Amino acid sequence: MKYSPDSYLARQAVRPIPILVLLTTASSLFGSIPGRDLRLNEDPSHTRVLEYLDQAHTLSGNFSIEERGWTVLDAAEVAAPIDPDRGNKWSLEVWEIAKQLSRGQSRIALQKNALRELATQ
Amino acid sequence: MTLTALFVCKQEDLPSSWDAVHNVTEDSRFLGYGNIFFKSVWEKGGMPYRAKLANVARFFGQTGQYPYAAMSHIAVDIAPSDPPKVGRILRDATRYFQRDPGFIATNQEFIRFVLATRKIASPKILRKELMVATAALQQQPRTFKTRTYRVSVTTPRGTAAFGSQNEALLFQLLPMMKISVPKIAAELLEC
Numbered sequence: 416m417k418y419s420p421d422s423y424l425a426r427q428a429v430r431p432i433p434i435l436v437l438l439t440t441a442s443s444l445f446g447s448i449p450g451r452d453l454r455l456n457e458d459p460s461h462t463r464v465l466e467y468l469d470q471a472h473t474l475s476g477n478f479s480i481e482e483r484g485w486t487v488l489d490a491a492e493v494a495a496p497i498d499p500d501r502g503n504k505w506s507l508e509v510w511e512i513a514k515q516l517s518r519g520q521s522r523i524a525l526q527k528n529a530l531r532e533l534a535t536q
Numbered sequence: 537m538t539l540t541a542l543f544v545c546k547q548e549d550l551p552s553s554w555d556a557v558h559n560v561t562e563d564s565r566f567l568g569y570g571n572i573f574f575k576s577v578w579e580k581g582g583m584p585y586r587a588k589l590a591n592v593a594r595f596f597g598q599t600g601q602y603p604y605a606a607m608s609h610i611a612v613d614i615a616p617s618d619p620p621k622v623g624r625i626l627r628d629a630t631r632y633f634q635r636d637p638g639f640i641a642t643n644q645e646f647i648r649f650v651l652a653t654r655k656i657a658s659p660k661i662l663r664k665e666l667m668v669a670t671a672a673l674q675q676q677p678r679t680f681k682t683r684t685y686r687v688s689v690t691t692p693r694g695t696a697a698f699g700s701q702n703e704a705l706l707f708q709l710l711p712m713m714k715i716s717v718p719k720i721a722a723e724l725l726e727c
Contacts (some may be wrong), residue, residue, distance in 0.1 A: 522564060523548065
């Protein structure tokens with residue numbers, strides 16, 4: 416899905432900074448991810464990542480529906496390579512969140528991205 | 537979860553349910569390849585999923601825009617082993633192109649599809665694609681009519697400037713048209 420630059424920037428602009436920091440930190444703990452084939456293992460950094468993602472997921476409950484959808488989607492994308500079950504669960508959650516939006520580009524974008532994440536896992 | 541995605545995808549909002557043709561330039565469900573679920577399903581599942589993906593593609597063609605980019609990848613991938621199935625994909629793409637509800641990106645997507653699959657298309661199918669494309673590209677856009685478009689193409693023989701997307705797309709097809717449909721190409725060059 417292509418976004419207009421305006422809507423993309425607008426979405427980024429209103430996204431709460433703490434969640435961005437959490438997700439960025441979680442991603443950076445991986446260093447470079449070779450493909451998306453990481454699996455949950457004994458690596459303590461994976462546990463830490465999932466803790467951060469869980470926090471982000473919990474905090475997103477206070478967001479507007481649309482922001483919550485994008486935040487959970489981000490969390491699903493990061494979580495999926497190391498914990499596919501969590502990635503699946505959150506992708507399906509994004510699908511359900513999208514249903515609460517009014518019909519339009521943002522709703523269909525969330526639907527499409529949730530499907531892409533589901534298929535990836 | 538791959539099967540879940542294949543099942544759930546038909547529950548995505550149909551473009552007609554929110555007048556997508558007049559609000560966005562493409563069918564937002566399926567533009568591109570890497571950005572939609574076709575890539576994961578095809579690259580992980582492979583041939584066992586070919587028919588399912590072709591079926592989903594037809595569903596999207598019936599309800600909006602055919603997923604040209606994704607299906608061109610699949611057609612090219614299966615060409616060495618299954619030419620008849622390639623023909624089916626190419627015919628589907630042409631058929632649904634003619635039924636497109638009017639997304640402004642459709643012409644460009646179809647032309648990219650034709651260019652991407654030109655080496656695996658039979659002469660008959662390629663002729664049909666070019667004839668259909670040529671006819672469509674000579675029509676006025678049905679949506680986003682006020683959008684301006686400027687493109688300059690520089691070749692060893694000079695620079696060509698176009699004031700519409702359709703003109704530029706026709707230019708891209710011209711070398712193939714000269715070979716496959718020379719009469720139509722000659723008529724275009726006379727205009």
